[in-house]
Amino acid sequence: MLPWRRLLRPLAVLSLAAALVVPTGAAHAASAPSTGWNNWSCKPSAAHPRPVVLVHGTFGNSVDNWLGFAPYLVHRGYCVYSLDYGQLPGVPLFNGLGPIDKSAGQLGVFVDKVLAATGAAKTDIVGHSQGGMMPNYYLKFLGGAPKVNALIGLAPDNHGTTLSGLTRLLPYFPGAEDLISEATPGLADQIAGSAFVTKLNAGGDTVPGVKYTVIATRYDEVVTPYRSAFLSGPNVHNVVLQDLCALDISEHVTIGLTDRIAWHEALNALDPAHAERTTCASVFS
Numbered sequence: 001m002l003p004w005r006r007l008l009r010p011l012a013v014l015s016l017a018a019a020l021v022v023p024t025g026a027a028h029a030a031s032a033p034s035t036g037w038n039n040w041s042c043k044p045s046a047a048h049p050r051p052v053v054l055v056h057g058t059f060g061n062s063v064d065n066w067l068g069f070a071p072y073l074v075h076r077g078y079c080v081y082s083l084d085y086g087q088l089p090g091v092p093l094f095n096g097l098g099p100i101d102k103s104a105g106q107l108g109v110f111v112d113k114v115l116a117a118t119g120a121a122k123t124d125i126v127g128h129s130q131g132g133m134m135p136n137y138y139l140k141f142l143g144g145a146p147k148v149n150a151l152i153g154l155a156p157d158n159h160g161t162t163l164s165g166l167t168r169l170l171p172y173f174p175g176a177e178d179l180i181s182e183a184t185p186g187l188a189d190q191i192a193g194s195a196f197v198t199k200l201n202a203g204g205d206t207v208p209g210v211k212y213t214v215i216a217t218r219y220d221e222v223v224t225p226y227r228s229a230f231l232s233g234p235n236v237h238n239v240v241l242q243d244l245c246a247l248d249i250s251e252h253v254t255i256g257l258t259d260r261i262a263w264h265e266a267l268n269a270l271d272p273a274h275a276e277r278t279t280c281a282s283v284f285s
Helices: 004-031 069-074 100-118 130-141 166-172 176-183 185-189 195-201 260-270 280-284
Strands: 052-055 080-083 123-128 148-154 211-216 236-240
Touching: 052 069, 052 100, 052 130, 069 080, 069 260, 080 100, 100 123, 100 130, 100 185, 123 130, 123 260, 130 148, 130 195, 148 260, 185 195, 211 260, 260 280
Parallel strands: 052 080, 052 123, 123 148, 148 211, 211 236
Antiparallel strands: none
């Protein structure tokens, strides 16, 4: 038997180190500028009639994940909102770790709040990583489809992930899978082949009436293989970032946090009637 208990000790040390930096990160999130988004008096315009809900990824939060993209959308006239979900007791700042079906319920409550505040009939959702996958549970199982026009995923793990092959090593460490499931169920749900992923994609990847866009990157080191992000079905647009700009080297994190080429393609999905071709030059748009 492998000495898995000794191998888990360094992980505990790393977790402790992460906990020590949480106050600094939390202060950043609390004081970070969010001017222009989560403005509950915003009313959608005729040009942009649907509010946009931004859904952060695993270990993300409603502010830090969107410090770039939210202002990008607000500047272009959108009403933009972001939520926190998947919180674990006693774990500040780092969200998206709770059971994903419960997180999808939190999204449903937030979407209802946004629609009530804006008076819109439907919203558009843009999510990064888990935030691009989790909303599909809301659409398929929690009655969200009539309330959503489009779901746009930036490197979503729609079919789970092998995490560059690391998840295949779990059977060699007795108890590791149970530990992950108990401590961070949101992580366990995202493993390729998990009960959650199997249920999510049973009977087809999509639901009628919703437009889907998936923007993936060949350099994704978290969602692996990267094409597992793609969806099958009608009203689906799957695109690889490097097919838009071969020079783009964004990986899993930066595709959501800083990549204006990915943002431009997401903007096209939000307003296809006025879409402009996404190229390397879109970084300047």
